[in-house]
Amino acid sequence: MTFTVGHYLAERLTQIGLKHHFAVAGDYNLVLLDQLIEHGGTQQIYSCNELNCSFSAEGYARSNGAACAIVTFSVGAISAMNGIGGAYAENLPVILVSGAPNTNDHGSGHVLHHTIGLTDYSYQREMVRHVTVAAEIIVSAENAPAQIDHVIRTALREKKPAYLEIACNIAGAPCVKPGPISTLFSSQPVDDTSLNAALEASLSFLEKREKVVILIGNKLKSAGALKEAVALAERLGCAVTVMSAAKSLFSEAHPQFRGVYWGEVSSEGTEKIVEGADGVITLGPVWNDYASVGWRKLVRGENVIEVNPESVTVDNQQFAGIPLKAFVSALAEKAPSKPASATDAYKPLSIAPAAPDAKLTNDELTRQINGLIDGNTTLFAETGDSWFNATRMNLPDGTRVESEMQWGHIGWSVPSVFGSAVAAPERRHVLMVGDGSFQLTAQEVAQMIRYEVPVIIFLINNYGYVIEIKIHDGPYNYIQNWNYAKLMEAFNGGTGAEDGSLRGGQALGLTASTGAELKAAIKEAQKHTRGPTLIECRLDRADCTKELVEWGKQVAKANSRKPQA
Ligand SMILES: C/C(NCc1cnc(C)nc1N)=C(/S)[C@H](O)COP(=O)(O)OP(=O)(O)O
Numbered sequence: 001m002t003f004t005v006g007h008y009l010a011e012r013l014t015q016i017g018l019k020h021h022f023a024v025a026g027d028y029n030l031v032l033l034d035q036l037i038e039h040g041g042t043q044q045i046y047s048c049n050e051l052n053c054s055f056s057a058e059g060y061a062r063s064n065g066a067a068c069a070i071v072t073f074s075v076g077a078i079s080a081m082n083g084i085g086g087a088y089a090e091n092l093p094v095i096l097v098s099g100a101p102n103t104n105d106h107g108s109g110h111v112l113h114h115t116i117g118l119t120d121y122s123y124q125r126e127m128v129r130h131v132t133v134a135a136e137i138i139v140s141a142e143n144a145p146a147q148i149d150h151v152i153r154t155a156l157r158e159k160k161p162a163y164l165e166i167a168c169n170i171a172g173a174p175c176v177k178p179g180p181i182s183t184l185f186s187s188q189p190v191d192d193t194s195l196n197a198a199l200e201a202s203l204s205f206l207e208k209r210e211k212v213v214i215l216i217g218n219k220l221k222s223a224g225a226l227k228e229a230v231a232l233a234e235r236l237g238c239a240v241t242v243m244s245a246a247k248s249l250f251s252e253a254h255p256q257f258r259g260v261y262w263g264e265v266s267s268e269g270t271e272k273i274v275e276g277a278d279g280v281i282t283l284g285p286v287w288n289d290y291a292s293v294g295w296r297k298l299v300r301g302e303n304v305i306e307v308n309p310e311s312v313t314v315d316n317q318q319f320a321g322i323p324l325k326a327f328v329s330a331l332a333e334k335a336p337s338k339p340a341s342a343t344d345a346y347k348p349l350s351i352a353p354a355a356p357d358a359k360l361t362n363d364e365l366t367r368q369i370n371g372l373i374d375g376n377t378t379l380f381a382e383t384g385d386s387w388f389n390a391t392r393m394n395l396p397d398g399t400r401v402e403s404e405m406q407w408g409h410i411g412w413s414v415p416s417v418f419g420s421a422v423a424a425p426e427r428r429h430v431l432m433v434g435d436g437s438f439q440l441t442a443q444e445v446a447q448m449i450r451y452e453v454p455v456i457i458f459l460i461n462n463y464g465y466v467i468e469i470k471i472h473d474g475p476y477n478y479i480q481n482w483n484y485a486k487l488m489e490a491f492n493g494g495t496g497a498e499d500g501s502l503r504g505g506q507a508l509g510l511t512a513s514t515g516a517e518l519k520a521a522i523k524e525a526q527k528h529t530r531g532p533t534l535i536e537c538r539l540d541r542a543d544c545t546k547e548l549v550e551w552g553k554q555v556a557k558a559n560s561r562k563p564q565a
C-alpha cells in the first residue's frame, strides 16, 4: 500500500489516541475518507450534517481528550465552524479537516461548485482562523507532514481547535511516514523565576488570611489539574466550592466540598461561604455575564488568588509564564498544612417524592434523574433550565457533568452526548435537553440508533423557550410542539446494509406526565441497550427552577444597560 498524505493524517490521529473520527461525505473529501478507511487506525463515524459532526467531535474530545471531524469544502466546513467555535469557547482540541479544490484550480480563474462563486478559494481559511489556533492549507505532499504536525501539536498544547484543508488531488498522493509522536506533545514551559515569585506572594497572602475558600472553574479540566486541586484543598483543609460550569470537577462526596457558587442562585449556604471568606483561591475561573449573574457576582480583586491557565494574579500583581498545573502542585507542597477546617455547612438538594399520580413537576423530574445517576454516569445538561437542574443535583463520587456554558449553542448536547458515548462506551450517558434545543439537532438521535449507543434522553417539554421567557418574553419564545416520543419511530428505519437487510439498533420513545409514569419509563430505559431511549417529560410551562427566575431577571437587567453617554 503506498503511504499517502491521508495515511499520514490517519497515523497521527491514531498516535494521539483517537479510535474514531467523525465525517460527512462530499466530493472534495471522498479520496481522503478512503485513506482513513484504508489506514484503519480510527473508525469512521458518520453524522447527519456538519454542525452535528463538529459537535459530535466536540463531545468525543470531552471524553477522549482530542477529536477529528472531516467535512467537505465550504458548504460543509462553514456549518462545522459553529461547533468549532464551541470547541474554542470550551477549550477542546478538535481538528477540523476540510476537503478542498484540486490544486490545478487555484489561480485558474475557475468558478467551482460549493464555493461562493468567486475564483479565490481562500475565504474559508480566513473565516476559520478566528475560531482556531492553527490553520493550514495542504496543496503539496512534501509540505503536508510539517503542516499536519503543526496543526495537531498546537491544538493539543493550547487545548483549542485547529484546521486542516486538504486538496482533493493531494489526499491520496504518496507521502513520507511520520516519526515518533513525542514531537507532537510540547508542554507549556515553566518560568521558574515567575513561579517562585508567585508562590512567595501567595504564601504571604495566605499567612494574612483566617478563612480561605477554593472556588473551582471549568478551565481546571483543560489544564489537566484535577488531582492537583484535590492535593491543594487537602493541604489547606479549606472549603471547596465550584462554579456551575465546573460542576463535577471536584467530588461532591469529598468532606470539604461545599456546593456550587453562582451568586444568588448558588447552592443553599454556599454564597455565604464564598462571600464570607477573607481569601479565595480561584482555579481556572471563567467570569462571563452568565457566570457572574449579569456582572454582579465576580470573585476577583485583592482578596483573591486568581490562577489562570498560564498566569497567577495575587495582591494586584500578575505572574506570567506559569502553567496552572505547575503552580497548583507547587502551592500544594509549600502552603501551610491545616487540618480540614471547613466548618460552615451548605445545604445539599433535598426534594420530597411527589405523589405518584400527581402531574409531573420539574422538582420530581430532577429528583428521579438524580436518583438514576451514579459514579459511572456522564450527565449532559443542555442550555436551558437543565443547567439549573444539573447544578442543584447531588452528585455521587465519579459522576461527570458536561455543559456548554460559554458557547451556549442550544442543540449542542444531542450530537455532543453521542460523540462522548462513542468515546466512552463504558460509561452510562444521560442527557437532559429542552424541547426548544432538541429541535435544532434532533436528527442525531438517528446516529445513536445506527451505532446502538444507549443514551437515556430526558426531553423536557415545557412548551417553549422558558429561559428566554424568563429573560424577556415575546411571541418568538413559543414553538411548534412535536410528538417527540413518536418521532423515534421515524428514526427507526434501520440501516440499509449492502445485502438490503435493515440493521442497527432501535430507539424507544416514551412519555411521562406523572411521577409514576416517569419511574416506569426510567426502568424501561435502563433495560433498553440496543439504542437510545427518549422520555418526553411533560411539564407546565410555568414550572421552572426558582434559580432560573432570579437569574433571568438579573441577566435581563444586564442586557438592557443603557449605552454609555
Ligand atoms: C432559544 C434559546 N437561546 C437562544 C439561542 C438561539 N440559537 C442558538 C443556536 N443558541 C441559543 N442559545 C434558549 S436558551 C431556549 O430557552 C432553549 O429552550 P429549551 O431547550 O426548551 O429549554 P428551556 O425551555 O429550559 O429554556
Ligand SMILES: [Mg+2]
Residues within 6 Å of the ligand: 384, 434, 435, 436, 460, 461, 462, 463, 464, 465, 466
Ligand atoms: Mg423548553
